[in-house]
Amino acid sequence: MSKAQVSLQCLLLLCAELFHFTLADVGVAAQYRPPYLPTACYGNDVSKFPSSNLFASAGDGIWDNGAACGRQYFVMCLSAQTPGTCKAGQIIKVKIVDKASRNGVILVLSTIAFGAIANPSAASVNVEFTE
Numbered sequence: 001m002s003k004a005q006v007s008l009q010c011l012l013l014l015c016a017e018l019f020h021f022t023l024a025d026v027g028v029a030a031q032y033r034p035p036y037l038p039t040a041c042y043g044n045d046v047s048k049f050p051s052s053n054l055f056a057s058a059g060d061g062i063w064d065n066g067a068a069c070g071r072q073y074f075v076m077c078l079s080a081q082t083p084g085t086c087k088a089g090q091i092i093k094v095k096i097v098d099k100a101s102r103n104g105v106i107l108v109l110s111t112i113a114f115g116a117i118a119n120p121s122a123a124s125v126n127v128e129f130t131e
Helices: 003-018 060-066 111-117
Strands: 025-032 055-058 072-079 091-099 107-110 124-130
Touching: 025 072, 025 111, 055 060, 060 091, 072 107, 072 111, 091 107, 091 111, 107 111, 111 124
Parallel strands: 025 107, 055 091
Antiparallel strands: 025 124, 055 107, 072 091, 072 124
């Protein structure tokens, strides 16, 4: 390998360290209220829910025939129909415990999870999420 190729590889590695590339997706998130049981993932087993109550149902886009059960996603509110709905800079981690029954949403968040990133009076918000 030439000196130029080694220098180029070092430069690329340095850039990768300085600029963290993420593969985040965007979609619509809504919220749902109790009762949360039974779930498509865990039936009536409440022990599978995170103690933080930060959990969600997966929409068709990420459900993956049930493979989404137990996955965890970082979620941040980007925008909403009403300005000021999102809580700026708030990122939460949710665990998938169910399949969403609403069309057009990627995540349906528990009331606690939704309220952590947005005004709970909103019907839905645009979110960025990554596993």
